[in-house]
Every structure is written in C-alpha cells, then in structure tokens.
Amino acid sequence: NAGVTQTPKFRVLKTGQSMTLLCAQDMNHEYMYWYRQDPGMGLRLIHYSVGEGTTAKGEVPDGYNVSRLKKQNFLLGLESAAPSQTSVYFCASSYGRTQYFGPGTRLTVT
C-alpha cells in the first residue's frame, strides 16, 4: 500500500515550457486535491476532484489545468510555465475526514 505518490519529485523548467505532474493513490479515495506551498503562505488549493471525471477550481487555479480520467490518478498540467509557478506542489486524497498527502514535487521555473 503506497498511499499517495507523486511524479516527478523535482523538476526545473524554462519559462514557457509545459509539463504534467502525476498524483496516484491506491486507497480507492474519491476525493483528490492539488495544493501549492510557498514560503510564508501555507498551502493553497489549486484544483480538486470529487470523483472520476470531475474537477473543480480552488483558490489559485490560474495557469493550471487538471484531469481525473481514472479514479486513482489526478494530473496537474502547466501549459506555459511562469516563474511565479515556482513552488512545492502537494497532492492529497481523502475518503473520510483526513486528507493524506503525497511527498511533494519541487518545481523551479527559470
């Protein structure tokens, strides 16, 4: 039981490049979330999903897209990366009251 996993762990992009972050969970959770963490800002919700095939915007969705084609996977895409998207990205999933977090992806956009 791996819990919540994220791929990749680190990535450096140039401005304008695109990439996709993958979140996978093996706990059969319906709900999945993408957050970003910046120094002094806590965690801010980007997008979330309440089930396969559904997505919804969070607090800071601009510049990101998501897809939930399979229940166990939640993808976060950056179509044209900007330096402001340099951050640590955390995925989480939940079924009951507690959210379980992945290990994070550290993204740097130069």
Next chain:
Amino acid sequence: ELKVEQNPLFLSMQEGKNYTIYCNYSTTSDRLYWYRQDPGKSLESLFVLLSNGAVKQEGRLMASLDTKARLSTLHITAAVHDLSATYFCAVNPLNSGNTPLVFGKGTRLSVIA
C-alpha cells in the same frame, strides 16, 4: 470566505518549556485539523478535532477546539528538540469531511537546548 489565522508564525522555545499555538478561523465549522511538516517533507496528520470541546493528546502535544470562539489551540508541554517542525491548522469551510481544507500559514517551531 473562510480565513484561518495562526499565531505565532515563528516560535523559538527552550527545551522543557511549555507553549501554546493558536488557530482562529472566521466561519462556522466543527472540524479542525492539525498537521506537522518537517523541513523538505510532506504533511503528517496529528489531530482531527470534530466537535466543540474536543481535546486530543499525543505525547507532549495536546489540541483542543472551541467552536463557539472559532479557536483551536495546540499546547506543547516540556518541549524537546524532536518537536521542531512547522505546524499547520486547517479547517473545512463547510461541515463536510471531504470539502477542501483551508490552511493557516503555519507556525515554525524551533526548540533549542
């Protein structure tokens, strides 16, 4: 819009001392979470507080919830170096277990000898 405020944001305390971290939130909710994050690591769930007056303890940490005051506290007893970490509180904006959480900015705790 739900706002969650923690204070202090930075805390340096000596080993053996006691201290309290405060978490205030702006709208009605009966569900509050405390997480711990070590540098470069992910978030680890510490406590889930589900009702007014709820109190939970784990080792040197004790968390409580007052829904009428919209306040939760995380009390540290006889601090040890291993408690050095960043502590986040988080709240559901609606009374639903799966609604996305709103996080405070975190309290960075440093326990020194």
